[in-house]
Amino acid sequence: MRRDAAELARMLADRIGALAPELLPNGKRVGPEWRCGSLDGQPGQSLAVRLTGARRGVWSDFSSREKGDALDLVAATLFRGNRRPAMDWSRRWLGLSDMDAPSPVPRPAPSPPDHDRARAAEMDRDAQRRRAKARKLWAEAQPGIADTPVEFYLRDRGINLRELGRAPGALRFHPAVWNAERQTAMPAMVAAIAGPHGKHVATHRTWLGQCPDGTWGKADLERPKMVLGSFGGGCIRLWRGASGLALGVAPEGENVVICEGIETGLAVALACPDRRILAAVSISNMARLELPESVTDVTIAGDNDGDNPAARRALEAACRAFAEQGRTVRLAIPEIEKADWADVARGQNDETGFRPSRA
Incomplete structure (x- = not known):
């Protein structure tokens, strides 16, 4: 019996743990996802395929903004987005048809591949360096914000965290964070940004300054808030x-x-x-x-x-x-x-x- 597209997508999603590595062999598992650099199969992390849970089979390429279900993934990787041959291939792969599966349509190789691989590797190294700097900044900050300019700044904005009984652990005070706009170090509220799996991936900075009346506010900068790292x-x-x-x-x-x-x-x-x-x-x-x-x-x-x-x-x-x-x-x-x-x-x-x- 011929399945329609929605049913095929559901059945493929149920076996996405085997399908994703077959379609994207250069990828690797990262938590509940299969990660790859692109639909062309390049190494990297920008393409994520969900492997578990209610969203299994759903994928998204953050660099190209393409996304879809498991059937769309077959079409995108093997048939340049054409769903009809992708459905025939999927029936064969799922064991629902004895007919020969259509041959995949080769995707054009990136040009030039060596340049793209080198650029991707450099971008990955840069991301790792920024992540390391973000974690170092966080480690150097003062745990706890009681009686610091961070608490004063928030209180002057009408946010009295003492009413909660404790301050969020994701916030810290740093007395001297480098600011490129001023070319000097300034006091700042720093916050830990956690990735989907709970790891510290970036650090948010809010530079602070004291007003003439003694209150604390955001520093007088073009960009008083910035993030160090990819989030x-x-x-x-x-x-x-x-x-x-x-x-x-x-x-x-x-x-x-x-x-x-x-x-x-x-x-x-x-x-x-x-x-x-x-x-x-x-x-x-x-x-x-x-x-x-x-x-x-x-x-x-x-x-x-x-x-x-x-x-x-x-x-x-x-x-x-x-x-x-x-x-x-x-x-x-x-x-x-x-x-x-x-x-x-x-x-x-x-x-x-x-x-x-x-x-």
Whole structure:
């Protein structure tokens, strides 16, 4: 009996652990994913194929922005995206047909391959160097932020972390972080960015400065916030919520709130200390976050960026991505234009308190 495309994709996904290495033999397993450099089979990490869980068979190439299901992967790697011969080949591979499978269509080799391999190797070495520098910066920072400019800065933004009983372990104070814009070292709040598997992949820096009235704020810079290292798919794990457990072992049915920035996330933690809070660092990274299957409910705590179509599309993309994973998704945006939830906390406006406003 001939299966339709959806059924073939499901059956291929059930055997993705064998299929992915066959289609991408130069890849390697990294946690729950098969990683490769591209659909051409180059070594690297930008192409990820999910091997386990409800999303098994789903893949995405972060460099080319291509993505799809297991059947799409067969089509992309063997038949230049043509699904019809990919379906015939898949039936043969699954043992559903005795007919000869169509011959794969060779993908054009990268040109020049030596140059591409050298460039990929250099990019990988550069990423490793930046990751090492990010971890070194984090290790040099002061654990705990009590009675430091970090605590003063957050408190002056209306975020009194002492109300939570403890400060997030993902935040530290560093008295002298080099700033290229000023060509000098300056005090900074540093935050650990964890990758999908919990490893420290990058460090977020917020340079701080003291105002004439003695309060602390972001330093007067063109870019007072920057990230050292690559953080795609990673996040700052700000608050563990009621369970107190690490994200990787979150209890079944847990609700997670995803914010863009640190200050927004901390303001939400103060309002909803029973929720797990993650900061995605950038609005475009929200949709790329990987959550354990036990997280069934996601709230996107977005900023009110006013008439900003790009920001709105990014929020909608995040909502759509988590909904497609079978999770309940809610979107919460402050009613005050050009405000985030930290601004709301500072204003203590009850009429615009944090609440998921629409699905």
